[in-house]
Amino acid sequence: MPPNETIISFSGKTDLDLLFELLRFPSVSTKADHAPHMLACAQWLQALLRESGFETEVCVTGGHPAILARGPHVPGRPTVLIYGHYDVQPAEPLHLWTSPPFEPALRNKRVFARGSTDNKGQILAHILGARHLLREEGTLPVNLIFLIEGEEETGSTHLDDFIRARRNDLRCDVIAISDTGMVAEGYPTLTQSLRGIAAMEVFLRGPVTDLHSGIFGGAVVNPAAALVKILAALHDPRGRVAVPGFYDDVENIPAAEREMLAALPVTEADYQRETGVLLLDGEEGYSSLERIGIRPTAEINGLTSGYQGEGTKTVLPSTASAKLTFRLVPKQKPDRVLNLVEIHLQNLLPPGVEMEIVRGHGGMPYVLDLKSPWCGAAQRALEQTFGRKPALMREGGSIPIVQKFRDLLGSDTLLLGLAAPDCKAHAPDENFPVESFEAGIRLHQHLLRELAAPV
């Protein structure tokens, strides 16, 4: 279905106007009924890229469509692929947003909206950087490809198949992504590693229906009690993940690297302020930066059981469930981790309760080769944009696609994130500083020029 370009017009609009327009699409990929919004958002991006001078295509996948765009052919120059995503996390809980998540609002020189940082603001900065170059110079310093998908927040389920099918169109020398964080707002940052991820949902079932907790309580195992029992065993008293075998593949980080991390301009007080907790805590023997950057985790993302409404309801619930994700570090494998967790939980399950586990998406951890010429080019571009040498960061988040690119296209990925520490990605009041948006546009231009002749 081609976009209806007669009703999408970009003329006379500022960069910020375009950002606001893009943020208004409620492109929540995990919700099946949002598919029409996903398509409309993809068509808007296609129209913008086409009008900017790219050959474009909204590509059918097994799930939400992907946008593929190719700039003018520049003989003898490297091919650079910029990857991003137009899908966003659900906006719930809605009542905690200061302004509605899909009605972008400008406050304190920041744009507040779901997706403002993750990832619409950052991918749009790249598109607009290229758009301005093409307008001003009529061509680009490199052969440029944009790949913008719609399933990043749900594990990029169909992107493997898509990349395999379109491998010839995606062949490139290097990939760049802006979907990671800066160590401090405006402090240029090259991300050196990413954690992997493995997701599962645990469902427990006890009695066939909710029971009266007086009439039956004491004689029937309560699935909510069983759930808290098995989940409490995810961690030991030292804050380590207590699943047997979980750390088997985890490598120790050399002292030199830990010292470099400790020298980054990120303090425990920063984390405390950003998260609003009274006290940080986690695995014994590591700093917060290490707990996030170089150590794996087991996290409960959601708990559901019994009565959740107003007041008391004296039920013994029939079911209880939890959503879990595990963040993984280099050498850990998602499938193996989920196997170990499943065995661990099954071993702890009390009698009278049945367990079903539904596995979610998985993504391998990633480490970048700092010695490559592309890394040098990226660091120079960052320095030119922000006027200082970039920090080398180990990021706690997961971008499974980075490992897939290496496996399927053989190309390395440069992670030049623009997310501020307090951007609230995935949470209410997600926001993106206007300065970061403008810096992203400049960064794209410096990056293409540096990658045109890497040293």
Add this chain to the structure above:
Amino acid sequence: MPPNETIISFSGKTDLDLLFELLRFPSVSTKADHAPHMLACAQWLQALLRESGFETEVCVTGGHPAILARGPHVPGRPTVLIYGHYDVQPAEPLHLWTSPPFEPALRNKRVFARGSTDNKGQILAHILGARHLLREEGTLPVNLIFLIEGEEETGSTHLDDFIRARRNDLRCDVIAISDTGMVAEGYPTLTQSLRGIAAMEVFLRGPVTDLHSGIFGGAVVNPAAALVKILAALHDPRGRVAVPGFYDDVENIPAAEREMLAALPVTEADYQRETGVLLLDGEEGYSSLERIGIRPTAEINGLTSGYQGEGTKTVLPSTASAKLTFRLVPKQKPDRVLNLVEIHLQNLLPPGVEMEIVRGHGGMPYVLDLKSPWCGAAQRALEQTFGRKPALMREGGSIPIVQKFRDLLGSDTLLLGLAAPDCKAHAPDENFPVESFEAGIRLHQHLLRELAAPV
């Protein structure tokens, strides 16, 4: 506000018609926006009692109204108070009902509706028993008072004050309540004891907002993980409540009484069939009947944290909460139990998480004096109605009002329950056998005659 009797008519309606009418009121006391339904239900009951020959009053309380009704004065006869409630539990989860909870349906000679057993069907049987006696004989064998409240399911919050204020109008020799279970359907049962109850809700707060579980996971204590940790410590591996001091006031039950319980026509297989669990389990060393009747419990009634929608959302939740109730046996006191639990949970709370506890309703446990003449009368009435000697049961549920009656009016309460073991009170598909409804009408008549001259 007097009921609009011009639009409430009972003429030509069968007993079952009247039951269906009463069940159509969605009188859920815990939901603030259901107050108009509560009032309409109270007015309907008042109109029925008035038309049957009672002096009636819909009484203002600090919460939902109570109905007070008094039959004709019969000099020289005892005064009997029948207590019941017209409020019901919430009907959620709605999708698990075969037919809508407030549209009563007759299937397999049972009436399916929220409140059919608990307590509308049972209190209406008493009202109709008296209504028929008054129609046929013009008077009653005793001085009869009905007290029907609207806050039983939320802990009878305002009934203490009401009873104190109206003590003269409520003075009676004995009280009868049908709000307990039968050991088997149609097997007459006099309940000898009830468990007490103590309710609380536990709220944990960590970061000020939901965080990205990749960007911060590992360095910030997850309130959901803290919640499962502290709740897992509610029980020890032997199925006992692990709160220090919890069993201090619990009395041992003599062997003779445990033998009598073992002889009741209730088997482990019955419980298994009724609850649909593969395996019953609970405190070591006790049968199911004992775990329910003579042992206290700690039960999780609800769990809430993080993302509960479709798919995965990689959040580190800001909050986590649980609804808890404790069932208590004679000598345990709700306030003391809640104090002990609060101390226990507070001691286990990890750093970086704050806890708030909101206490719910409490009710003392109750034991009946089997040697009183009223108990003899009740047992004879049960035998006349059902044609066999009644079982003496220890019930797991809680009716806090029974203890309050003893404290405030000095009167004992006879518990002549009509709830079938599979009535699904408080759960989807709650139902009441038509035979139990009809037996309840006859039971009321036998009971008044026996109580008129207790031996």
